[in-house]
Amino acid sequence: MAFVLGLALPGLIFSVAEKWYLHKDKRPPIQTSPTESSNMQTLPQYSVEHKINVQNDASEIEAMDLNTYVVGVLLGELPADFDEETMKAQAVVARTYALKRQSTAQKHSGAVCMDSVCCQAYCGIDDYLAKGGRQETVDKVTSAVNETAYQILTYHNQLIEATYFSCSGGRTEDAVAVWGAEIPYLQAVDSPGEEQAAHYTDSVRFTKQEFAKLLGIDPKGQLATWFGSVTYTNGGGVDTIVIAGKTFPGTDLRKVLGLRSTAFTITPIGDSVHIVTKGFGHRVGMSQYGAEAMAVRGANYAQILSHYYPETVLKDYGQN
Ligand SMILES: [Zn+2]
Incomplete structure (x- = not known):
């Protein structure tokens, strides 16, 4: 679907972004190369009682039954009213994500933490109910996890990097545009119907001085003359933008300015910089x-997964 981003008035930039309640931005994983994937043809064997090490906010590690952990991830990650098929898709993704972290031991020595920005949010059933969550939601989540109990996403018979996020703004992004690594199943795809997300669009404003300081540029001259050419990624994010004669990657701008995504437009208005993500x-x-938009339109969880992770294969290790 077409999503417009671009726009280039003299001094304008562009791009796109979203979110809802959490700061949902899984940290870059990534080290898998297609070559490595192709060479490993045997999927690791997991017991149906597989445990995952979960690190709490006090850095204590608890070995938790994988599916118990996945129930907590869903309670922490998804709004209660989301469709059951969305919950099943998230269950497969959360399970795959945790097993992948365990297998690579790149962070927390193979454990997963409860920070939604770093690994995955987690809210245990008791905590969820104590905070006013409903038993009905717990039952719905538990059912989604049980119905997908041993299912994981694979590519060339290996666990995938099952990254996910809150809202794309209309189109997802290529992994290479964000992390510099080409990953065959993490390619930009259209993602329509997300308009209900709380942060489908957002805006932020900086004074000229603030903006210059954050970017480390000299705040001289007319603001409107600072903005030069912009290039875009396959997913509609800002790849690079020239500001005051310097070229900035969109990913750097997102970080430095605290933007919700790299899909943004920048407009100088008077002496301030207006950014819409x-x-x-x-x-x-x-x-x-x-x-969720796909599920509401009638897609099942397998269709959702194959849309967002093309070329991957859903497998059931409980039947190994
Ligand atoms: Zn973590």
Whole structure:
């Protein structure tokens, strides 16, 4: 679907972004190369009682039954009213994400933490109910997890990097545009129907002085003359933009300015810089709001997963 981003008045920039309640932006994983994937043809064997090490906010590690952990991830990650098919898709993704982290041991020595920005949000059932969550939601989530109990996403018989985020703003992003690594199943795809997400679009304003300081540029001259050419990624994010004669990657701008996504437009208005973002998060992999839009239109969880992670294969290790 077409999503417009571009626009280039003299001094304008562009891009897109979103979010809803959490700061949902899984940290870059990534080290898998297609070559490595192709060479490993045997999927690791997991017991149906597989445990995952979960690190709490006090850095204590608890070995938790994988599916118990996945129930907590869903309670922490998804709005209660999301469709059951969205919940099943998220269950497969959360399970795959945790097993992948465990297998690579790149962070927390193979454990997963409860920080939604770093690994995955987690809210245990008791905490969820104590905070006013409903038993009905717990039952719905538990059912989604049980119905997908041993299912994981694979590519060339390996666990995938199951990255996900809140909302894309209309189109997801290529992994290479965000993390510099080409990953065959993390390619930009259209993601319509996310408009209900709280941060489908957002805006932020900086004074000329603030903006210059954050970017480390000299705040001289007319603001409107600072903005030069912009290039875009396949997913509609800003790839690079020239500001005051310097070229900035969109990913750097997102970080430095604290933007919700790299899909943004910049407009100088008087002596201030107005930035509108679309989507929320890194926008690589599955969009939670996009998945929900697909489910509402009748897609099942397998269709949702194959849309956001093309060329991957859903497998059931409980039958190994
Ligand atoms: Zn973490």
